[in-house]
Amino acid sequence: MSESSAHDIVTVRDLHIRFNLGREKKTSLFRPAAKKELHAVRGINLNIRQGETFSIVGESGCGKSTVARALAGVYKPSDGEIQFAWQDSAAQGNREQNGTQMIFQDPYASLNPRWRIGRSIAEPLMLAKKIGNSRQARQYCGELLEQVGLSARDLDKFPHEFSGGQRQRISIARALATQPSFLICDEPTSALDVSVQAQVLNLMRKLQREHGLTYFFISHNMAVISHISDRVGVMYLGRIVEQGSVEEIFARPAHPYTRLLIAAIPQFDNPDVIREPIRGEAPSPLAPPPGCAFAPRCPYAKERCHQTMPPTHSLSDHHQIECHFPYEVMAHHDSIPLAQVS
Ligand code: SF4
Numbered sequence: 001m002s003e004s005s006a007h008d009i010v011t012v013r014d015l016h017i018r019f020n021l022g023r024e025k026k027t028s029l030f031r032p033a034a035k036k037e038l039h040a041v042r043g044i045n046l047n048i049r050q051g052e053t054f055s056i057v058g059e060s061g062c063g064k065s066t067v068a069r070a071l072a073g074v075y076k077p078s079d080g081e082i083q084f085a086w087q088d089s090a091a092q093g094n095r096e097q098n099g100t101q102m103i104f105q106d107p108y109a110s111l112n113p114r115w116r117i118g119r120s121i122a123e124p125l126m127l128a129k130k131i132g133n134s135r136q137a138r139q140y141c142g143e144l145l146e147q148v149g150l151s152a153r154d155l156d157k158f159p160h161e162f163s164g165g166q167r168q169r170i171s172i173a174r175a176l177a178t179q180p181s182f183l184i185c186d187e188p189t190s191a192l193d194v195s196v197q198a199q200v201l202n203l204m205r206k207l208q209r210e211h212g213l214t215y216f217f218i219s220h221n222m223a224v225i226s227h228i229s230d231r232v233g234v235m236y237l238g239r240i241v242e243q244g245s246v247e248e249i250f251a252r253p254a255h256p257y258t259r260l261l262i263a264a265i266p267q268f269d270n271p272d273v274i275r276e277p278i279r280g281e282a283p284s285p286l287a288p289p290p291g292c293a294f295a296p297r298c299p300y301a302k303e304r305c306h307q308t309m310p311p312t313h314s315l316s317d318h319h320q321i322e323c324h325f326p327y328e329v330m331a332h333h334d335s336i337p338l339a340q341v342s
Contacts, residue, residue: 007049007050008047008048008049008050008085009048009049009050009084009085009086009181009182009214010046010047010048010071010082010083010084010085010182010214010216011046011047011048011082011083012044012045012046012047012067012071012080012081012082012083013045013080013081013083014043014044014045014079014080014081015041015043015044015045015067015070015077015079015080015081015082016039016041016042016043016077016078016079016080017039017040017041017063017066017067017070017075017077017078018037018038018039018040018078019037019038019040020035020036020037021036021037021038021286022035022036023035023036024036036286037286038285038286039238039285039288040063040066040238040285041063041066041067041070041238042063042237042238042239042288043079043080043238043239044067044233044235044238044239044240045240046233046240046243048182048214048216049214049230049231050085050212050214051208051212051213051214052214052215052230052231053208053214053215053216053217053228053229053230053231054214054215054216054217054229054230054231054232054233055215055216055217055218055219055225055228055229055231055232055233055246056068056216056217056218056219056232056233056234056235056240057218057219057220057221057222057225057232057233057234057235057261058220058234058235058236059220059236059282060220061282061285062235062236062237062238062282063235063237063238063285064218064235065186065218067218067235068102068184068186068216068218070082071100071184071216072100072102072184073100084100084182086181099178099179099180099181099182100180100181100182100183100184101124101175101176101178101180101182101183101184102175102183102184102185102186103168103171103172103175103183103184103185103186103188104171104186104188105186105187105188105190105191106191107164107167107168107170107171107191108159108164108167108191110171110174111159111167111170111171111174112159113158113159113160114158115158115159116155116156116157116158117145117154117155117156117157117158117159117170118138118141118142118155118156120159120170120174121141121144121145121155121170121173121174121177122137122141122177123174124174124175124177124178125137125140125177125178128178130178138155139152140177141155141173141177142155144173144174144176144177145170145173147173147176147207147210148169148170148172148173148176148203148207149169149203150166150169150170150173154170163196164191164192164193164196165192165193165196165199165200168188168189168191168192168200169200169203171188172188172200172203172204172207176207176211179211180213181212181213181214182213182214182215182216183213183214183215183216184215184216185204185215185216185217185218186218187218187219187220188200188204188217189201189219189221189224190219190220190221190224197224198227201224201227201228204228205228215228217229222261222262222264222265223265223266225246226246226250229246230245230246231243231244231245231246231318232244232245232246232249234249234255234257234258234261236257236282236293236294237282237283237285237288237293237294238285238288238293239293239322240322241255241257241258241294241321241322241323242254242255242257242258242319242320242321242322243318243319243320243321244315244316244318244319244320245318245319248315248316248318248319249319250262252330253333254315254319254321254323254326254329254330254333255294255321255322255323255329256294256298256299256300256323256329257294257297257298259333279297280296280297282297283296289306290306290307290308290309291304291305291306291307291308291309291310292305292306292309292310292322292323292324300325300328300329300332302324302325304324305324305325308324310322310323310324311324313326
Protein backbone atom coordinates (compact mmCIF):
# COMPACT_ATOMS: atom_id res chain seq x y z
CA MET A 1 0.00 0.00 0.00
CA SER A 2 2.94 2.39 0.35
CA GLU A 3 5.98 3.64 -1.52
CA SER A 4 9.10 4.66 0.37
CA SER A 5 10.08 8.37 0.16
CA ALA A 6 13.09 10.49 1.15
CA HIS A 7 11.49 11.49 4.50
CA ASP A 8 10.45 8.01 5.57
CA ILE A 9 12.23 6.85 8.69
CA VAL A 10 10.49 3.46 8.83
CA THR A 11 9.42 1.37 5.85
CA VAL A 12 7.47 -1.87 6.25
CA ARG A 13 7.08 -4.09 3.21
CA ASP A 14 4.82 -7.13 2.96
CA LEU A 15 5.26 -7.90 6.67
CA HIS A 16 3.98 -11.27 7.88
CA ILE A 17 4.21 -12.48 11.47
CA ARG A 18 3.29 -16.07 12.23
CA PHE A 19 3.38 -17.80 15.59
CA ASN A 20 3.89 -21.52 15.85
CA LEU A 21 1.34 -22.92 18.33
CA GLY A 22 2.52 -26.53 18.19
CA ARG A 23 0.41 -29.22 16.57
CA GLU A 24 -3.30 -30.02 16.31
CA LYS A 25 -4.60 -33.07 18.16
CA LYS A 26 -3.67 -36.22 16.21
CA THR A 27 -6.73 -37.66 14.47
CA SER A 28 -5.17 -40.47 12.42
CA LEU A 29 -2.66 -43.17 13.25
CA PHE A 30 -1.10 -42.85 9.82
CA ARG A 31 -0.89 -39.10 9.35
CA PRO A 32 1.18 -36.68 11.46
CA ALA A 33 -0.83 -34.06 13.35
CA ALA A 34 -1.19 -30.79 11.41
CA LYS A 35 0.81 -27.73 12.51
CA LYS A 36 -1.16 -25.04 14.35
CA GLU A 37 -0.17 -21.54 13.31
CA LEU A 38 -1.41 -18.08 14.19
CA HIS A 39 -0.95 -15.75 11.24
CA ALA A 40 -1.24 -12.51 13.22
CA VAL A 41 0.03 -10.07 10.57
CA ARG A 42 -0.82 -11.00 6.99
CA GLY A 43 1.18 -8.86 4.60
CA ILE A 44 1.11 -5.19 5.58
CA ASN A 45 2.86 -2.25 3.94
CA LEU A 46 3.36 1.15 5.53
CA ASN A 47 5.84 3.98 5.74
CA ILE A 48 6.34 6.34 8.67
CA ARG A 49 7.60 9.86 7.95
CA GLN A 50 9.97 11.94 10.04
CA GLY A 51 8.09 13.97 12.66
CA GLU A 52 4.60 12.53 12.12
CA THR A 53 2.27 10.32 14.14
CA PHE A 54 1.31 7.24 12.19
CA SER A 55 -1.45 5.36 13.97
CA ILE A 56 -2.94 1.91 13.65
CA VAL A 57 -6.50 1.45 14.83
CA GLY A 58 -8.52 -1.74 15.08
CA GLU A 59 -10.39 -4.02 17.44
CA SER A 60 -8.62 -6.18 19.99
CA GLY A 61 -6.84 -9.11 18.30
CA CYS A 62 -6.45 -7.41 14.89
CA GLY A 63 -2.64 -7.64 15.07
CA LYS A 64 -1.78 -4.00 15.88
CA SER A 65 0.23 -4.83 19.03
CA THR A 66 2.10 -7.51 17.09
CA VAL A 67 3.11 -4.89 14.50
CA ALA A 68 4.24 -2.55 17.31
CA ARG A 69 6.36 -5.29 18.85
CA ALA A 70 7.84 -6.17 15.47
CA LEU A 71 8.87 -2.51 15.03
CA ALA A 72 10.39 -2.63 18.53
CA GLY A 73 12.40 -5.71 17.54
CA VAL A 74 10.57 -8.06 19.93
CA TYR A 75 9.25 -10.21 17.04
CA LYS A 76 11.17 -11.00 13.87
CA PRO A 77 9.31 -10.84 10.53
CA SER A 78 8.28 -14.30 9.32
CA ASP A 79 8.30 -12.77 5.83
CA GLY A 80 8.79 -9.28 4.46
CA GLU A 81 10.98 -6.58 5.91
CA ILE A 82 11.19 -3.59 8.24
CA GLN A 83 13.74 -0.90 7.38
CA PHE A 84 14.81 2.00 9.62
CA ALA A 85 16.44 5.06 8.08
CA TRP A 86 19.08 5.14 10.79
CA GLN A 87 20.28 1.67 9.85
CA ASP A 88 21.58 3.28 6.63
CA SER A 89 23.09 6.25 8.45
CA ALA A 90 24.68 3.89 11.01
CA ALA A 91 26.27 2.04 8.10
CA GLN A 92 27.65 5.40 6.96
CA GLY A 93 29.19 6.08 10.36
CA ASN A 94 26.41 8.28 11.84
CA ARG A 95 25.25 6.48 14.97
CA GLU A 96 23.43 9.38 16.56
CA GLN A 97 19.95 8.53 15.26
CA ASN A 98 19.76 5.19 17.00
CA GLY A 99 16.79 5.60 19.25
CA THR A 100 13.60 3.63 19.46
CA GLN A 101 11.72 3.54 22.75
CA MET A 102 8.34 2.16 23.71
CA ILE A 103 5.55 3.59 25.89
CA PHE A 104 3.19 0.95 27.20
CA GLN A 105 -0.50 0.88 28.02
CA ASP A 106 -0.04 0.22 31.69
CA PRO A 107 2.13 2.76 33.52
CA TYR A 108 1.69 0.68 36.70
CA ALA A 109 3.49 -2.26 35.12
CA SER A 110 6.22 -0.29 33.35
CA LEU A 111 7.65 1.27 36.54
CA ASN A 112 9.30 -0.87 39.20
CA PRO A 113 7.25 -0.24 42.38
CA ARG A 114 10.32 -0.69 44.60
CA TRP A 115 12.47 1.85 42.75
CA ARG A 116 12.45 5.59 43.30
CA ILE A 117 11.40 7.48 40.16
CA GLY A 118 14.93 8.83 39.59
CA ARG A 119 16.31 5.30 39.31
CA SER A 120 13.58 4.25 36.85
CA ILE A 121 14.24 7.25 34.60
CA ALA A 122 18.02 6.77 34.74
CA GLU A 123 17.86 3.04 33.96
CA PRO A 124 17.69 3.37 30.12
CA LEU A 125 20.67 5.77 30.32
CA MET A 126 22.67 3.21 32.28
CA LEU A 127 21.72 0.44 29.83
CA ALA A 128 22.82 2.67 26.93
CA LYS A 129 25.99 3.63 28.88
CA LYS A 130 25.06 7.30 28.37
CA ILE A 131 25.17 8.31 32.01
CA GLY A 132 27.70 10.86 33.33
CA ASN A 133 28.41 11.35 37.04
CA SER A 134 25.53 10.98 39.47
CA ARG A 135 25.06 14.75 39.95
CA GLN A 136 24.73 15.29 36.18
CA ALA A 137 22.39 12.30 35.88
CA ARG A 138 20.17 13.61 38.66
CA GLN A 139 19.99 17.06 37.11
CA TYR A 140 19.18 15.58 33.68
CA CYS A 141 16.45 13.28 35.05
CA GLY A 142 14.97 16.22 37.00
CA GLU A 143 14.82 18.26 33.77
CA LEU A 144 13.04 15.37 32.05
CA LEU A 145 10.42 15.31 34.83
CA GLU A 146 9.89 19.05 34.40
CA GLN A 147 9.41 18.60 30.65
CA VAL A 148 6.52 16.22 31.32
CA GLY A 149 4.86 18.60 33.79
CA LEU A 150 6.23 17.13 37.06
CA SER A 151 8.89 18.43 39.45
CA ALA A 152 12.56 17.53 39.95
CA ARG A 153 11.61 16.97 43.62
CA ASP A 154 9.59 13.92 42.47
CA LEU A 155 12.82 12.00 41.69
CA ASP A 156 12.92 10.63 45.25
CA LYS A 157 9.32 9.42 45.34
CA PHE A 158 7.96 5.95 44.61
CA PRO A 159 5.39 5.08 41.86
CA HIS A 160 2.55 4.53 44.36
CA GLU A 161 2.74 8.21 45.32
CA PHE A 162 1.45 9.26 41.87
CA SER A 163 -1.86 9.10 40.01
CA GLY A 164 -2.24 7.03 36.83
CA GLY A 165 -1.81 10.08 34.60
CA GLN A 166 1.31 11.18 36.48
CA ARG A 167 2.75 7.68 36.23
CA GLN A 168 2.24 7.76 32.46
CA ARG A 169 4.06 11.12 32.40
CA ILE A 170 6.95 9.46 34.26
CA SER A 171 6.96 6.61 31.70
CA ILE A 172 7.17 9.22 28.93
CA ALA A 173 10.09 10.96 30.70
CA ARG A 174 11.81 7.58 30.99
CA ALA A 175 11.24 6.87 27.29
CA LEU A 176 12.75 10.26 26.38
CA ALA A 177 15.87 9.77 28.53
CA THR A 178 18.03 8.34 25.73
CA GLN A 179 16.81 11.03 23.28
CA PRO A 180 15.13 8.62 20.86
CA SER A 181 13.90 9.85 17.50
CA PHE A 182 11.14 7.21 17.22
CA LEU A 183 8.61 6.27 19.90
CA ILE A 184 6.30 3.26 19.71
CA CYS A 185 3.20 4.02 21.76
CA ASP A 186 1.08 0.97 22.63
CA GLU A 187 -2.33 2.28 23.77
CA PRO A 188 -0.60 4.72 26.16
CA THR A 189 -3.82 6.37 27.34
CA SER A 190 -6.30 3.51 27.41
CA ALA A 191 -5.80 2.80 31.15
CA LEU A 192 -6.51 6.46 32.03
CA ASP A 193 -9.70 8.43 32.73
CA VAL A 194 -11.06 10.31 29.71
CA SER A 195 -10.15 13.75 31.16
CA VAL A 196 -6.57 12.63 31.87
CA GLN A 197 -6.26 11.02 28.42
CA ALA A 198 -6.56 14.41 26.70
CA GLN A 199 -3.87 15.93 28.95
CA VAL A 200 -1.42 13.10 28.19
CA LEU A 201 -2.15 13.28 24.43
CA ASN A 202 -1.60 17.06 24.48
CA LEU A 203 1.69 16.54 26.33
CA MET A 204 2.79 13.97 23.73
CA ARG A 205 1.98 16.41 20.92
CA LYS A 206 3.95 19.19 22.65
CA LEU A 207 6.99 16.93 23.17
CA GLN A 208 6.74 15.81 19.54
CA ARG A 209 6.98 19.43 18.35
CA GLU A 210 9.79 20.31 20.75
CA HIS A 211 11.95 17.24 20.10
CA GLY A 212 11.03 16.45 16.48
CA LEU A 213 9.79 13.01 17.56
CA THR A 214 8.12 10.48 15.29
CA TYR A 215 5.36 8.36 16.84
CA PHE A 216 3.94 4.99 15.88
CA PHE A 217 0.72 4.97 17.89
CA ILE A 218 -1.74 2.12 18.31
CA SER A 219 -5.21 2.31 19.79
CA HIS A 220 -8.66 0.76 19.54
CA ASN A 221 -10.19 4.18 20.30
CA MET A 222 -11.13 6.25 17.24
CA ALA A 223 -11.55 9.45 19.30
CA VAL A 224 -7.96 9.13 20.58
CA ILE A 225 -6.75 8.34 17.06
CA SER A 226 -8.41 11.47 15.65
CA HIS A 227 -6.73 13.59 18.35
CA ILE A 228 -3.13 12.43 17.95
CA SER A 229 -2.64 11.19 14.37
CA ASP A 230 -1.36 12.65 11.14
CA ARG A 231 -1.96 9.46 9.18
CA VAL A 232 -3.98 6.37 10.06
CA GLY A 233 -3.98 2.71 9.06
CA VAL A 234 -7.16 0.76 9.84
CA MET A 235 -6.32 -2.84 10.66
CA TYR A 236 -8.63 -5.83 10.44
CA LEU A 237 -7.56 -9.44 11.01
CA GLY A 238 -3.89 -8.86 10.25
CA ARG A 239 -4.37 -6.59 7.20
CA ILE A 240 -4.44 -2.80 6.78
CA VAL A 241 -7.76 -2.37 4.99
CA GLU A 242 -7.65 1.42 4.68
CA GLN A 243 -4.85 3.96 5.03
CA GLY A 244 -4.85 7.73 4.64
CA SER A 245 -4.43 11.12 6.28
CA VAL A 246 -6.46 11.63 9.45
CA GLU A 247 -8.59 14.20 7.58
CA GLU A 248 -9.38 11.76 4.75
CA ILE A 249 -10.10 8.86 7.07
CA PHE A 250 -12.48 10.81 9.31
CA ALA A 251 -14.14 13.08 6.71
CA ARG A 252 -14.68 10.45 4.04
CA PRO A 253 -14.03 6.93 5.34
CA ALA A 254 -14.17 4.54 2.40
CA HIS A 255 -13.97 1.03 3.87
CA PRO A 256 -17.21 -0.22 5.47
CA TYR A 257 -15.23 -1.26 8.57
CA THR A 258 -13.67 2.21 9.02
CA ARG A 259 -17.09 3.76 8.66
CA LEU A 260 -18.56 1.52 11.34
CA LEU A 261 -15.65 2.29 13.69
CA ILE A 262 -16.20 6.04 13.26
CA ALA A 263 -19.95 5.73 13.64
CA ALA A 264 -19.43 3.91 16.96
CA ILE A 265 -17.60 6.90 18.55
CA PRO A 266 -19.77 8.21 21.42
CA GLN A 267 -21.19 11.70 20.70
CA PHE A 268 -21.24 13.42 24.08
CA ASP A 269 -22.59 16.65 22.55
CA ASN A 270 -25.40 14.74 20.80
CA PRO A 271 -26.62 12.09 23.28
CA ASP A 272 -29.83 11.45 21.28
CA VAL A 273 -27.88 9.61 18.60
CA ILE A 274 -27.98 5.95 19.61
CA ARG A 275 -24.66 4.22 18.92
CA GLU A 276 -24.47 0.49 18.49
CA PRO A 277 -21.35 -1.63 18.65
CA ILE A 278 -20.26 -3.22 15.38
CA ARG A 279 -22.30 -6.36 14.88
CA GLY A 280 -20.73 -9.81 14.88
CA GLU A 281 -17.22 -10.80 15.76
CA ALA A 282 -14.00 -10.81 13.79
CA PRO A 283 -13.14 -14.30 12.50
CA SER A 284 -10.40 -16.21 14.35
CA PRO A 285 -6.89 -15.39 13.10
CA LEU A 286 -6.26 -19.15 13.47
CA ALA A 287 -8.63 -19.75 10.56
CA PRO A 288 -9.06 -16.56 8.50
CA PRO A 289 -11.75 -16.87 5.83
CA PRO A 290 -10.72 -16.97 2.17
CA GLY A 291 -11.30 -13.71 0.34
CA CYS A 292 -12.04 -10.50 2.25
CA ALA A 293 -11.81 -11.15 5.99
CA PHE A 294 -14.51 -8.54 6.61
CA ALA A 295 -17.03 -10.25 4.30
CA PRO A 296 -18.94 -12.10 7.09
CA ARG A 297 -19.77 -8.69 8.66
CA CYS A 298 -19.93 -6.48 5.59
CA PRO A 299 -23.34 -5.21 4.45
CA TYR A 300 -22.01 -4.91 0.87
CA ALA A 301 -20.43 -8.38 0.54
CA LYS A 302 -20.98 -10.25 -2.73
CA GLU A 303 -19.88 -13.69 -3.80
CA ARG A 304 -16.47 -12.53 -5.01
CA CYS A 305 -15.74 -11.05 -1.57
CA HIS A 306 -16.03 -14.51 0.02
CA GLN A 307 -13.68 -16.12 -2.51
CA THR A 308 -10.90 -13.71 -3.50
CA MET A 309 -8.67 -11.34 -1.55
CA PRO A 310 -9.61 -7.77 -2.48
CA PRO A 311 -7.11 -5.62 -4.38
CA THR A 312 -5.81 -2.25 -3.17
CA HIS A 313 -7.32 0.86 -4.79
CA SER A 314 -5.80 4.34 -4.53
CA LEU A 315 -8.52 6.90 -3.91
CA SER A 316 -6.00 9.76 -3.83
CA ASP A 317 -2.21 10.08 -3.60
CA HIS A 318 -2.21 8.97 0.02
CA HIS A 319 -5.58 7.29 0.56
CA GLN A 320 -5.85 3.58 -0.14
CA ILE A 321 -8.48 0.93 0.50
CA GLU A 322 -8.61 -2.85 0.13
CA CYS A 323 -12.01 -3.69 -1.35
CA HIS A 324 -13.51 -5.32 -4.45
CA PHE A 325 -16.17 -2.65 -4.89
CA PRO A 326 -14.81 0.61 -3.42
CA TYR A 327 -16.71 3.00 -5.68
CA GLU A 328 -20.03 1.17 -5.25
CA VAL A 329 -19.54 1.12 -1.48
CA MET A 330 -18.58 4.82 -1.40
CA ALA A 331 -21.53 5.84 -3.59
CA HIS A 332 -23.81 4.08 -1.11
CA HIS A 333 -21.99 5.73 1.81
CA ASP A 334 -22.56 9.16 0.30
CA SER A 335 -26.30 8.55 0.46
CA ILE A 336 -26.28 7.80 4.24
CA PRO A 337 -24.96 10.43 6.73
CA LEU A 338 -22.32 9.02 9.10
CA ALA A 339 -24.54 9.80 12.09
CA GLN A 340 -27.06 7.21 10.86
CA VAL A 341 -24.56 4.40 10.40
CA SER A 342 -24.56 1.68 13.01
FE1 SF4 B 1 -17.18 -5.55 1.85
FE2 SF4 B 1 -16.51 -7.00 -0.28
FE3 SF4 B 1 -15.34 -4.66 0.11
FE4 SF4 B 1 -14.76 -6.71 1.71
S1 SF4 B 1 -14.32 -6.57 -0.46
S2 SF4 B 1 -15.20 -4.64 2.34
S3 SF4 B 1 -16.75 -7.74 1.81
S4 SF4 B 1 -17.52 -5.02 -0.31
